[in-house]
Amino acid sequence: MTIQGLHHITLVCSDAQRTVDFYVGVLGLRLVKQTVNFDDPGSYHLYFGNETGSPGSAVTFFEWPRAPKGHPGIGGTHHFALRIADKNGLLKWKRRLTDLGLKVDGPLDRHYFKSIYFNDPDGTIIEIATDGPGWTMDEAADALGLEFRAPPPEMMVNNREEARIKAETWPEAVPAITPDMALRQGMHHITAIGADIQRTQAFFGDLLGMRRVKMTNNFDDPKSAHWYWGVGDGKPGTIITYFERDPQKERRVQMGAGQTHHFALSVPDEATQLEWRAKLVSAGLRVSPVMDRIYFKSIYTNDPDGHIVELATAGPGFAVDETPAELGQHLQLPPWLEDKRTTIAARLKPLILP
Numbered sequence: 001m002t003i004q005g006l007h008h009i010t011l012v013c014s015d016a017q018r019t020v021d022f023y024v025g026v027l028g029l030r031l032v033k034q035t036v037n038f039d040d041p042g043s044y045h046l047y048f049g050n051e052t053g054s055p056g057s058a059v060t061f062f063e064w065p066r067a068p069k070g071h072p073g074i075g076g077t078h079h080f081a082l083r084i085a086d087k088n089g090l091l092k093w094k095r096r097l098t099d100l101g102l103k104v105d106g107p108l109d110r111h112y113f114k115s116i117y118f119n120d121p122d123g124t125i126i127e128i129a130t131d132g133p134g135w136t137m138d139e140a141a142d143a144l145g146l147e148f149r150a151p152p153p154e155m156m157v158n159n160r161e162e163a164r165i166k167a168e169t170w171p172e173a174v175p176a177i178t179p180d181m182a183l184r185q186g187m188h189h190i191t192a193i194g195a196d197i198q199r200t201q202a203f204f205g206d207l208l209g210m211r212r213v214k215m216t217n218n219f220d221d222p223k224s225a226h227w228y229w230g231v232g233d234g235k236p237g238t239i240i241t242y243f244e245r246d247p248q249k250e251r252r253v254q255m256g257a258g259q260t261h262h263f264a265l266s267v268p269d270e271a272t273q274l275e276w277r278a279k280l281v282s283a284g285l286r287v288s289p290v291m292d293r294i295y296f297k298s299i300y301t302n303d304p305d306g307h308i309v310e311l312a313t314a315g316p317g318f319a320v321d322e323t324p325a326e327l328g329q330h331l332q333l334p335p336w337l338e339d340k341r342t343t344i345a346a347r348l349k350p351l352i353l354p
Contacts, residue, residue: 001275003210005231005238006187007266007296007312008047008058009080011124012070014257016044016063017351018121023048023059025354026100027082028177029184031328032318034351037062038293041337042347050184053295053318053327055266056237057186068256069123074195074245075306076253077260079117079125081188083236086130087114088170089181093128095170096177106166109155110219111137113188113236123258129188135213135234144234145212145227151219189228189239190263192307193253197225197244199304204229204240207283208265218243240265253307262300262308269313270297276311294334295320329353 013019023029032053037045043064049057059080072078084090087107094104094116106116115129135141138149174181194200204210213234218224224243231238240263253259267273273290277299280287288300296312303309321332331348333341 001209001272001279002267003208003231003238003311004266004268004314005056006190006240007055007264007310007314008049008060009077009187009190009263010045010060010062010261011122012064012067012255012257012259012261013046013061013120013122014063014065014067015121016046016061017349019046019061019063020351021354022121026097027183028181029059031351031353032058033295033328033332034330035294035332035334036337036344036348038291038334038337041333041340041344044348047295047318047328050186052324054186055312055314057184059187062261064257068254070256070259071251071254072125072193072259073251073253074193074247075303076193076255077263077307078191078193078243079127080190080260080263081115081127081129082183083185083188084128084130084183085180085185086132090114090116090128090130091168091170092174092178092181094168095172096174096181098169099173099175107168108166108219111152111155112214120258124260127188128183129236131188131236135228139214141233145214148215151217151222155219186237188236189241191241191243192260192263192303192305193245193250194242194303194305195245195247195250196304197227197242200242200244201227203303207279210240213239260307262310264298264310264312266314267311269315273297273299273311273313292334 029048032049033047035045037043047060097104102118104118107114113129115127117127205212210229213230214228218226228241285301291298295318298312300310
């Protein structure tokens with residue numbers, strides 16, 4: 001009974017068309033499903049990802065047109081990261097994004113990977129992170145996460161060398177996404193905010209059985225713990241990380257546009273999901289019934305700070321109601337909403353794909 005890795009992250013956007021324009025037109029992800037929030041069928045639920053929207057690649061959005069702007073905080077997500085192979089690809093992304101008028105922070109050397117940061121149209125913080133060099137930079141592979149590792153001094157903020165690195169960019173314009181830039185490998189990690197890192201370890205490490213692969217401090221806030229959990233050797237696509245923040249100084253998350261509604265971890269099948277549900281209930285946690293999301297089955301619980309955490313099955317996948325070639329091109333509804341299609345579609349503004 002194991003967690004396989006990340007499944008998806010679901011955020012809130014205020015304008016579905018603007019979100020499609022950004023994630024497809026700017027970042028090159030594929031819109032793999034146009035559907036509605038099954039619990040609120042008057043609003044869009046959009047799924048972006050790789051060619052098939054496989055687990056770990058899916059970034060999804062609820063459209064809440066009148067939602068106020070959200071704010072990160074305890075019980076919420078700070079950012080999510082997409083994968084890229086190496087630094088050259090990272091520099092190309094920096095040049096492409098800055099030429100499009102976006103503010104880009106980085107590249108930053110995070111010791112275990114290099115990354116850049118920017119915001120989507122609703123203010124969501126997005127990181128693009130390289131696959132390597134990996135967690136064994138300062139620990140043996142069989143001893144990952146067992147001892148605290150302080151951030152290297154040369155990688156801390158306000159360092160002169162760091163300022164030089166941040167000034168780097170690709171020397172030529174990048175008008176199109178080249179194969180080495182493609183972000184369809186999926187997510188690298190998701191980073192959330194908690195109030196007690198030991199309590200977070202008890203949830204992800206002890207209860208969910210994920211492997212702690214690094215204990216360090218936030219490179220930008222050295223007084224704040226930053227721990228990483230993953231699967232196996234902690235490969236990108238399996239990683240959850242948490243910043244520990246003082247609840248006397250950090251406010252709680254304010255849900256709204258630009259914030260994460262929930263994130264999901266992947267389990268292989270429905271039988272395993274039921275085993276997890278029984279284990280979570282036995283631990284005294286609030287756990288939802290199994291919910292049929294058509295493309296996967298889901299259960300929902302909360303981390304110790306209240307963040308919604310979903311355990312979703314790896315299948316059956318997004319091709320159950322349209323062919324792989326047609327994914328994302330038409331509005332799809334679950335069977336129990338088909339008789340309301342005309343009413344639902346009339347409340348949604350049709351999307352134009354870039």
